[in-house]
Amino acid sequence: MAWLVALLVMVQVMPELEGFFQQVAPDSRAVIYRRDDFFTLLGSHVAIVGAASLIAIVAGVGAAIMVTRPWGRDFLPLVAQLASMGQTFPPVAVLALSVPLLGFGTEPTVVALVLYGLLPIVRNTLVGLQDIDVAVLEAARGMGMSDRQVLWQVELPLAFKVIVAGIRTSVTINIATAAIGSTIGAKTLGDPIIAGIVNGNTAYILQGAILIALLALCVDSAFERLVRRL
Template sequence: MSEARSWGRQRALCHWATPFAWLVLLLALTLGMEALEGGFRLLEPDSREIIYTRADFLVLLGRHLLMVGTAGILAIGLGVGAAIAVTRPGGRDFLPLVSQLASMGQTFPPVAVLALAVPVLGFGTVPVIVALLLYGLLPIVRNTLVGIEGIDAGVREAARGMGMTGGQILRQVELPLAAPVILAGIRTSVTINIATAAIGATVGASNLGDPIISGIVNGNTAYVVQGAVLIGLLALTVDSLFAKLMPTRG
């Protein structure tokens, strides 16, 4: 019995090894960027400042996660909710409209959304969350529609034959079966928005885009690399975490 438990713990550790490794590397660079000053000086030998110090990298990471997380939660609620609504008998007439609106949200450049939102919402975090929300809706809406619509009609009929109500069929049959496809859409949406959120630094929303924008403005390649590497590691961490959470579709 003890050997079985030990084997189970080893399997669990191996299962989460990849996201854990990316997370450790992300935190190590976030907390210890100064230790790499010698390497970054090769990129900017003539610059007085090599490591971005206008804000703590850990604080920037937290703000970046807050923006992406808030936009992601809103996009999941709106996207999944809208997709479920238009797959019900009373909402099917609105299915093309919801699909088109979600598509428009991603084809409309986030920079343009920021340009339109800033005069109304002001500078800072709010317009960035709005832009990320619109940009992240399409994969969630599309995958939720595909997941629910792809369920065999016989499965629904069997559930009705067992006396299930429409709400019970949705909660106990449709959503569990569609979960892998829905989660894949959420994974795509969140991962893309981790990179897209960097543009928020252009409108006063402090995040990991700060060193990138500062580096571009001041011609400091080291700043740009520092911000880009941290954003890339964050995206890899979150994406690998989603990969481990993905259920298999039965």
């Protein structure tokens, strides 16, 4: 909650800190990024990361569940390899390849973030499901549970903390990575950073970096509170 308050306060007061940023970039005529409202950029950034994370969670958890079933175990090496390739392939390259197909803006950014965020989710889901004691599963089946009931009532609850840890890592990474979407026209908190790099304006870069860092800390703190409650 404290990080959320800090984020919202910083978004609100950022335009009032012109004196401070003038010292950071004394050679710049304009030191407060005003092309877009910071609240607008924050909302768009959160929406893009949220959409990409939701897709990655559904795909990653679903794929991991599939390859831990008897009928899907043959696909385990393929799923693990694809997830690893998604994170080792540079997001900038994904953007460059996606733009001719999807155009500029949000869609290529979401695709890049989905690919980049899959590995922690898939890896942790696999670890969580595979580390469950076989005796526990046998006991559940001995009580008359179906395979679906064992999955939803035993496996997923026992693996939930590990899965959430993977989701936490994925989302936190993507909050920072989403800034590159500004290079192809997506509205994110990377806009001030890109504008600062282009214009040699350190103040712009610092404004974007501060807000992205606070957002990442806010989300990470929320996941920590969730894990504690679990």
